[in-house]
Amino acid sequence: MKSRFIVATAVGLLVSGAASAAEIKVLASGATKEIINEILPAFEKDSGHKVAITFTGTANIKKRIAAEETYDLVIVGAPVIDAFAQQGKIASGTRTDLMKSGVGVAVRAGASKPDVGSSEALKKTLLAAKSIGYSSGPSGDHVVNLVERMGIADQVKSKMKQVPSGSRISTMIESGEVEIGFQQISELIHEKEIDYLGPLPSELQKITVFSAGLSTGAKEPEAAKALVKALTAPNAATVIKAHGMEPG
Numbered sequence: 001m002k003s004r005f006i007v008a009t010a011v012g013l014l015v016s017g018a019a020s021a022a023e024i025k026v027l028a029s030g031a032t033k034e035i036i037n038e039i040l041p042a043f044e045k046d047s048g049h050k051v052a053i054t055f056t057g058t059a060n061i062k063k064r065i066a067a068e069e070t071y072d073l074v075i076v077g078a079p080v081i082d083a084f085a086q087q088g089k090i091a092s093g094t095r096t097d098l099m100k101s102g103v104g105v106a107v108r109a110g111a112s113k114p115d116v117g118s119s120e121a122l123k124k125t126l127l128a129a130k131s132i133g134y135s136s137g138p139s140g141d142h143v144v145n146l147v148e149r150m151g152i153a154d155q156v157k158s159k160m161k162q163v164p165s166g167s168r169i170s171t172m173i174e175s176g177e178v179e180i181g182f183q184q185i186s187e188l189i190h191e192k193e194i195d196y197l198g199p200l201p202s203e204l205q206k207i208t209v210f211s212a213g214l215s216t217g218a219k220e221p222e223a224a225k226a227l228v229k230a231l232t233a234p235n236a237a238t239v240i241k242a243h244g245m246e247p248g
Contacts, residue, residue, distance in 0.1 A: 021048040022223035027064060028075035029137070030055045030166060031101060031184040032210055034243045036075070036231070043230040049223045057165030058137040065089050070217050072224040077138045081213040090213035096228050097248030099240045100209045103139040104185035105197040108173050114180065118201050123150050125180065132156060133178030135187075136165040142206040143182045170194045184208065185244040209248055 028036060033055045040051055056064075061076050065084060074081065074090060078097060084090040105116045114128070115121035126132060126147065134140040140162060147153045147160075161178050163169045169181035170191035181194075188196045199205060212228050214221055230236065237247045 021050070022220040023050045023052055024073065024220050024223045024227055025071045026051055026053040026073045026075065026224075026227070027061055027069070027071045028053055028055050029061065029077065029210055030057055030168065031137070031186050031208075032075055032099065034186065034190060035099065035236075035240055035245065038239050038243075039230060039236055043227060047223070047226055047230075049220075049226065051227065055166075057135070057167070059165035070219070071215050072218040072220045073212055073227060074215060075210060075212045078209040078211040081211045084213060088216060091216050091218075094212075094214035096212045096232060097209050098212055098228075098231050099245040099248045100207050101184045101186050101245045102199045102205050102207055103142055103182055104188045104199050104244075105180065105182055106170065106173055106188045106191075106194045107180050107197060108176065109193045109195050111179075111195065113195060113197055116197050116201070119150075119203055122201060122204065123152060126150075126156055127152060129156075129179045130159065131178040131180075132160045133169045133172045133181035134160060134162055135169055135183045136162055137184070138206070138208040139183050146200075146204060189244045210245075211248065
């Protein structure tokens with residue numbers, strides 16, 4: 001009888017665990033890809049949940065949410081999460097800041113490395129560059145505003161090229177389509193065939209906070225909350241820093 005009780009209890013626990021396991025649908029900014037992908041295996045193993053995640057650019061995320069696509073969790077720049085909350089797409093009060101990143105600069109591997117260490121040096125580099133690449137996300141918006149602030153928009157406008165949403169500027173740098181490119185640091189430092197020059201000068205830098213928000217249409221809200229907890233756990237900070245960001 002005792003052995004039967006033990007077996008029955010074990011089976012009950014397995015059934016209970018299976019019943020509580022969930023598939024979490026996540027839509028996330030590509031800037032967070034390496035970080036989240038490194039954290040996910042341990043989370044899935046420990047929780048029993050599975051994560052189905054789509055990484056893409058901010059513009060695409062806005063389009064998908066506007067098209068009423070259903071996700072449990074959305075991870076993108078904090079201002080976008082706030083906008084989604086105002087639109088009723090993200091549950092009020094669920095924004096959680098996960099990580100933050102500055103804008104970096106890169107050129108093709110082996111190419112001459114221009115000076116981007118100061119405001120004046122960067123201005124000269126942009127004026128001298130034959131082509132300039134920027135993203136369709138927060139870093140790209142900042143670069144467009146930056147050339148306006150520098151007073152060189154008219155001189156460089158014709159040679160600025162935007163990478164499609166969801167793609168990395170490294171693809172344009174590698175192909176030679178652009179001579180110099182700007183994107184979140186986390187999207188530059190691990191890419192092959194490009195040389196990362198460093199972050200924008202501090203006086204020109206723009207820090208983007210990437211946040212998670214629980215969808216108002218979430219089918220697995222509790223599992224999604226558990227994932228957010230894993231992404232903000234103390235051991236996640238080491239992973240975040242290793243990929244060029246800082247904890248949120």
